[in-house]
Amino acid sequence: MTAQAAPASPATGYSQPPKNVLDVMNAPSPAQPLANPARDHLLLVTMQDYPSIARVATPFLKLAGVRIEPKNHSRHDTRSGYGITPCVRSLDLVTVADGSLRHLALPPQACPGVPQWSADGQRFAFENIAEDSVELWVGEVKTGALRRIPGVRLNPMFDNALQWMPDQKRLLVKRVPETLGKAPAQPAVPPGPRIQQSDGKSGQSSTYETRDTLTGPYDEQLFDYYGQSQLALVDVASGKVANIGKPALYTDLDTAPDGQHLLVSKLRRPYSYLVTYERFPHDVEVWQLSAKAPVIHAIASLPLAERVPVHGEPLGPRDFAWRQNEAATLVWAEALDGGDWQVKVPARDKVMMLRAPFKSAPLEILRTEQRFAGFSWGERPETALLTEFDQNRHWTRGFLVNVDDAKQPQRLLWDLSTDEKYANPGHPVARRLANGAIVLRQQGEEIFLAGAGASPAGDRPFLDSLNLKTLQKQRLFRSDATRYEQFIGFVGAGSEHLLTWSQSPVEPPNAFLRTLGARSEAAAGEAVFSSERKAVTHQADPTPEVRAIQKRLVKYKRADGVDLSFTLYTPPGYKEGTRVPTILYAYPLDYADAGAAGQVSGSQATFTRLRNYRLLLLAGYAIIDNAAFPVIGDPKRAYDNYMEQLVGDAKAAVDEAVRLGVTDPDRVGVTGHSHGALMTANLIAHSSLFRAGVATSGSYNKTLTPFGFQSERRSVWEAPEVYQKVSPFFYADKIKTPLLIVHGEDDANPGTTPLQGVKLFEAIRGNGGTTRLVMLPHEPHWYASLESNEQLIYEMISWFDKYVKNAAAR
Structure with missing residues (x-):
């Protein structure tokens, strides 16, 4: 019953798919646009699709939710922790007016991050991961030159390693302290036992707060060492560096619009072995910058938050932010329900405001019926958009408010389900002021809203104007039905010219300059202005052979009448x-x-790219892609009938593909990643629709995530039968359909630890099932390296060829 090893390269030990698949995998992805605030220039940013396994295997430390490479102090993982910090492969600078393009020469052996534009659009800055440090680089629009700022070693451990100051001449950075010294040596003998204790008080911690937690005193020493930063101001023109304050474990930094005040959050002990650093004790301060030393105003001292309700909020002040249309005014929220969505209260949050010089008591400006989700500040002080959301109902509301006049009533702008796609109003369009502050773009009484434009025929992105006096909307732009064209931003001071990013199934994405013309009669939902467009960029198709692949939107119904696609x-x-x-x-x-579950999402008008499982198309398979698999019910009891709905979703999709004459009903396979891998294993266990399955990085025993998963909020002790029913591990004796299990050996997602894949494989194997386990060395939740992704596609093609394409008749 032992799984047979796959043929592998003697040089690397990794296997590869056929050459036609490799050619498509190795082709570069199209660049993405990064427009400057003025929208007169944009950067075309091409990311590296697959780093080498050598880079992915670089040694790192796991420290309270972050992964740090000790050799250069770089962040090994993405902010979510599910992947590897990506590198920019190439940068091109484009002038919007004439479309001229300059290729920017990146440093040799570079791993640059995505650039950050200055508010004036004349410069951009980025991190570069070098062999022994994380460097600071600056680019100039006028010359196209890139240069390193010498003597600055950035510390990106807690993100926010660099940001532009409001004067746009200086950068605020987190430096590795020059006096840091050597890292703590690991003790040869353990200093003592690892001890944790509970005081008898109840309280849950979400599984997703426990990623790569600290394990003992030595980890705490390493956390202190690598987390320390020295704040500094860097003059971009001269390269002069001026330190601010003393080294500490700084997390969040935000400069006030006046450029004289800095919001600082820094960690302090005691640390926790149960949760990540976001829940550690921390102090929130406002620093008043001066020539000698900052004047510090204490705002809040927040304790360790190990017992936060699942989907809840910690007690005390949170979500600190500067009011963007004032010089130095701080705003934050505080829970009135103990941070617990299950508690019934008249108002969940109160919102507080405190103006410079931060010596008076904060003012309560409003209360929200549901959870506070933030402000979008208008250019004028009397204008702000307030958003709140209801976790219980999956609901959101938006209000027009004047935070300076409590007597002025709030005006409701939208009130809809967060699952609602067709009526989604879009997001407010912002603009950056000269000091870097981000405010709503206002033209007279109008603001603008841009959205995905979901419809029964697929997404058609749009741009609307909204009159804040009449609350009437006008549609200024909507993507043509034959392509997928997104609004990037306005060009110039008015609203006549705009940049878009346009693509079709056969045309790679490119930027266009549109000029909105005279009004015209239009059908409901269509643009009320005619529009002309001019190409700004001219990206070529990197994989012409993929254009032979056809795709179409298919709509159908589940047996209970739910619309699917x-x-x-x-x-x-x-x-x-x-x-x-x-x-x-x-x-x-x-x-x-x-x-809401039956609404169509996504677009068939996008440029077709093949990644991951879609590469199976080149091996002769059709793909039923992103099939709607809704689990519908009260969020408080979402998974009571999960299995029945799962099988119903699958049967409806397969039956429709068969009805269309495309799918051979006797040769159907299924695959999914993460929560989709759980789906795959369950469909293999509980239905006979499929000949084989491939499950990647899944969670197969939900009792190992006892305080909830996905939208399930009950603990395993409250709903043990639900946890067991959704766990294919407990049905391993019923899994006789071949199942390939793939997992990354360094998966940081607590819900999908590598043990989940190992134990399911052992359970199926022990019960006589057909299965294969592939553990990918050094890989996180999303597989990063070229070698691992080649291995994955090789495994999928081999598995499905054997058990689906060439399967014997049932």
């Missing part, structure tokens, strides 16, 4: 009416109501 891809050379082997991919989502 998927995108159907057919392989190159497919002849209509021919039945071919098919792979279904999905990721189940939770919904509070059936109406």
